[in-house]
Amino acid sequence: MNYNIMWVEKYRPKKIEDIIGHEETKTRLKGFISSNSLPHLLFAGPPGTGKTSAVIALAREIFNESSISGNLLELNASDDRGIDVIRNQVKDFARILPIDNAPFKIISLDEADALTSAAQHALRRTMEKYVNTSRFVLLCNYPSKIIEPIQSRCAFFRFSQLNSKDIFGKLSQIASLEKVDIIEEAIETIIEISNGDLRKAINILQATAAMGGRVTPKIVYQTAGSVEKKEVSKLVSYSLNQNYKQIKDTLHELLFNRGISPAEILRHLFNELFEIELSNDGKLLLIQNIAEVDYRITEGASADIQLFSLFLSLGTLN
Amino acid sequence: MMLPLVDKYRPVSRSQLIGNEAPINGLYLFLKNWQKNKSKPGALLLGPPGCGKTSGVYAIANDLGFVVTEFNASDTRNKSVIREKLGSNAEFSNFMGENIRKVILMDEIDGIAGNEDRGGIAELIKIFKKSNYPIICTANDPESDKITQIKKHLRIFNFERLDEYEIFSILTKICQKEAHAISEEIIDKIAVSCAGDLRAAINELSSQISGTEKIILEKRDKMEVYSTILNNLFNSKSLILASKSLNNVPSDYSRLLLFIFDECYNQYKTQEEVKTAYQQIALADLTYSRIIKTQQWGLLKYYFAFLSSGLFLTKQHDYHNKIRKLDNLPSSFISRGIANRKLSTANQIAERVTKHLHQSKRRFIYDDFELFSKIILGKGGAEIAAWLNLDDGLLENLHRLNPSSKILNNIEEAREKIGKNRLIESTINHDEVQLLKNLFSSEEINNEPVINAQEEHPIKSDDKNNTQASLEDFFG
Numbered sequence: 061m062n063y064n065i066m067w068v069e070k071y072r073p074k075k076i077e078d079i080i081g082h083e084e085t086k087t088r089l090k091g092f093i094s095s096n097s098l099p100h101l102l103f104a105g106p107p108g109t110g111k112t113s114a115v116i117a118l119a120r121e122i123f124n125e126s127s128i129s130g131n132l133l134e135l136n137a138s139d140d141r142g143i144d145v146i147r148n149q150v151k152d153f154a155r156i157l158p159i160d161n162a163p164f165k166i167i168s169l170d171e172a173d174a175l176t177s178a179a180q181h182a183l184r185r186t187m188e189k190y191v192n193t194s195r196f197v198l199l200c201n202y203p204s205k206i207i208e209p210i211q212s213r214c215a216f217f218r219f220s221q222l223n224s225k226d227i228f229g230k231l232s233q234i235a236s237l238e239k240v241d242i243i244e245e246a247i248e249t250i251i252e253i254s255n256g257d258l259r260k261a262i263n264i265l266q267a268t269a270a271m272g273g274r275v276t277p278k279i280v281y282q283t284a285g286s287v288e289k290k291e292v293s294k295l296v297s298y299s300l301n302q303n304y305k306q307i308k309d310t311l312h313e314l315l316f317n318r319g320i321s322p323a324e325i326l327r328h329l330f331n332e333l334f335e336i337e338l339s340n341d342g343k344l345l346l347i348q349n350i351a352e353v354d355y356r357i358t359e360g361a362s363a364d365i366q367l368f369s370l371f372l373s374l375g376t377l378n
Numbered sequence: 379m380m381l382p383l384v385d386k387y388r389p390v391s392r393s394q395l396i397g398n399e400a401p402i403n404g405l406y407l408f409l410k411n412w413q414k415n416k417s418k419p420g421a422l423l424l425g426p427p428g429c430g431k432t433s434g435v436y437a438i439a440n441d442l443g444f445v446v447t448e449f450n451a452s453d454t455r456n457k458s459v460i461r462e463k464l465g466s467n468a469e470f471s472n473f474m475g476e477n478i479r480k481v482i483l484m485d486e487i488d489g490i491a492g493n494e495d496r497g498g499i500a501e502l503i504k505i506f507k508k509s510n511y512p513i514i515c516t517a518n519d520p521e522s523d524k525i526t527q528i529k530k531h532l533r534i535f536n537f538e539r540l541d542e543y544e545i546f547s548i549l550t551k552i553c554q555k556e557a558h559a560i561s562e563e564i565i566d567k568i569a570v571s572c573a574g575d576l577r578a579a580i581n582e583l584s585s586q587i588s589g590t591e592k593i594i595l596e597k598r599d600k601m602e603v604y605s606t607i608l609n610n611l612f613n614s615k616s617l618i619l620a621s622k623s624l625n626n627v628p629s630d631y632s633r634l635l636l637f638i639f640d641e642c643y644n645q646y647k648t649q650e651e652v653k654t655a656y657q658q659i660a661l662a663d664l665t666y667s668r669i670i671k672t673q674q675w676g677l678l679k680y681y682f683a684f685l686s687s688g689l690f691l692t693k694q695h696d697y698h699n700k701i702r703k704l705d706n707l708p709s710s711f712i713s714r715g716i717a718n719r720k721l722s723t724a725n726q727i728a729e730r731v732t733k734h735l736h737q738s739k740r741r742f743i744y745d746d747f748e749l750f751s752k753i754i755l756g757k758g759g760a761e762i763a764a765w766l767n768l769d770d771g772l773l774e775n776l777h778r779l780n781p782s783s784k785i786l787n788n789i790e791e792a793r794e795k796i797g798k799n800r801l802i803e804s805t806i807n808h809d810e811v812q813l814l815k816n817l818f819s820s821e822e823i824n825n826e827p828v829i830n831a832q833e834e835h836p837i838k839s840d841d842k843n844n845t846q847a848s849l850e851d852f853f854g
Binding site for chain 1: 635639643649650652653656657659660663664667668670671709710713714716717720732733734735736737738739740741744745746748749750752753755756757758759761762764765792795796799
């Protein structure tokens with residue numbers, strides 16, 4: 061391919077071997093491939109640690125290049141999480157024989173922990189019934205949300221957070237292949253912001269490279285839509301000084317103009333907790349407030365209003 | 379015949395009604411299931427002018443096949459007239475047979491005049507008790523002492539002002555049907571200025587169409603409505619008054635919250651007060667989001683309680699900063715609009731690209747869209763856009779996020795380049811398909827699989843194309 065595509069796809073590992081980290085998992089998966097027998101699989105771990113890549117690499121090693129699309133079904137549970145998906149789409153796919161003399165098909169269910177429990181029960185039956193034609197790979201963040209009967213039918217693999225050194229290696233490799241002019245500190249900033257999520261890290265790298273100049277930590281902060289620590293500190297000092305209008309304006313700027321997620325602001329505030337000049341009781345209350353606001357926002361409340369209220373309360377905690 | 383627009387476009391079915399869904403549905407069910415002596419004798423529709431009370435009754439009656447007999451303010455409505463006209467109408471069953479049903483509409487009941495229509499209300503209540511048909515009354519002012527007696531006999535439905543989006547959409551439709559090209563700007567102006575009164579808005583529109591009058595809209599200024607409400611709220615002298623101050627809020631409730639959000643910190647003195655006040659606002663916001671999510675509109679009373687009583691009780695000092703006339707939309711309103719537009723762009727793009735990127739739409743929208751848009755709008759982005767088959771409409775939406783991007787200039791060239799590459803790739807695939815076909819036809823059906831399921835035999839795929847086609851159906 062001699063044109064530009066998304067780097068997360070371009071540099072997705074082609075073989076199990078190419079996946080970063082997870083040595084033990086890779087050895088076991090390779091064992092399955094060489095013995096040509098694969099159980100149902102359950103991959104659990106935070107985003108961007110290589111779960112999807114493992115499925116795709118697995119498919120590439122088991123199937124011929126041309127028959128991958130016919131033998132691999134990828135479903136995102138969160139898009140159509142109902143029981144109907146399991147009943148119809150998955151079943152219809154599972155009952156058709158694999159093409160190209162492949163030993164079986166692979167059905168990958170991303171975000172399986174978002175499946176309703178009814179759908180999971182429907183899935184359990186399907187997994188047994190079509191075991192001659194299909195193998196299931198379930199990907200999730202939290203294995204505890206997968207029902208027992210399914211867990212017991214799968215070989216379990218934990219994908220733990222990637223370490224910074226591995227991510228650094230991968231990012232520098234891509235940067236040099238793509239001829240990105242990036243300084244070392246900027247790569248470290250990317251790693252810090254992406255929080256162990258390789259997918260996010262590669263996306264940030266590509267977005268900063270798309271700016272067209274030399275990539276510095278500052279550019280990274282700007283592009284990644286990430287708040288710099290000092291902006292959150294500013295909000296804190298406004299609230300200690302009762303500068304209501306400035307709190308409001310800063311929040312609007314961050315949330316609406318720069319598109320920074322409220323979770324990001326909360327994360328920074330939480331990380332800075334111990335540097336804020338508050339009494340111990342105040343800190344304790346602040347933790348409670350942050351937790352409450354975080355939950356409210358995920359529940360659907362308006363980020364600007366909830367955050368504003370949080371920062372006001374911060375000012376009175378002493 | 380030239381009907382006034384208001385009558386020409388009066389809705390004839392429930393499905394054409396705009397806004398006020400809860401009371402409309404309530405009224406529909408009430409009338410549908412109405413039985414003499416078992417149900418309340420009638421309903422009282424309360425709400426500001428032009429929000430669809432009368433139209434609602436006619437449209438529902440039409441849907442249910444009821445005949446409407448209307449008495450309005452133009453009729454004299456004193457004791458004897460009501461007894462004669464209404465009484466005879468209400469008590470006689472229809473000779474034509476039971477299946478013709480009727481509903482009696484007493485429009486503008488608070489307009490029954492004190493002197494001329496003496497005894498009218500008392501007579502009306504008597505008739506309620508005997509009527510063979512449901513009697514529907516309408517009134518504007520829920521506090522009017524004329525209706526306090528009537529209230530307890532009737533089922534009450536509260537109608538709200540329409541919001542400007544609802545009015546805007548109706549006006550636009552009328553303009554299209556009338557084939558009049560009136561600029562969106564003017565329609566927008568009318569919609570905003572009529573303060574929720576659809577009738578006034580349509581009348582304004584028809585005078586625009588006939589071009590006889592200039593817009594004189596100041597009187598019905600909606601911002602005025604909000605500043606009055608806010609003044610009443612923050613200036614309340616007692617808890618009761620405070621809780622009543624939000625009784626007549628336009629139906630766009632979330633906007634009220636944003637106005638209060640903008641003004642609130644000017645209304646309190648100590649830091650502690652301000653903090654508590656915004657805690658109330660945050661709780662109201664949370665309640666509202668729960669209402670929207672669960673559609674439990676019964677919770678709305680708590681939303682108002684946080685904003686009215688909650689804010690009143692927060693106040694430690696008797697202190698009021700008069701709110702000048704609000705002349706702007708709430709500060710976050712526009713930014714939120716932009717944020718919403720962005721979200722809908724993200725949604726459309728997610729629809730297209732998540733299959734290529736092996737991830738779910740939700741994750742793409744919330745985690746990756748920001749970066750994705752920067753990648754597309756930056757250097758080399760055009761090729762990626764072409765690779766993902768993003769069409770011009772989507773690219774224009776994306777382009778708005780960063781107008782300095784050159785994506786729109788580069789896209790054609792990129793498409794051509796990628797098109798050529800695709801052609802090469804697809805010819806390779808084509809050969810492989812041919813190869814596969816030959817393979818299958820030579821092997822025939824020798825390797826039938828063994829599966830014991832009786833009702834569902836595995837389907838043998840004839841060739842690759844067939845499977846491909848059905849696969850595309852799965853991906854939808």
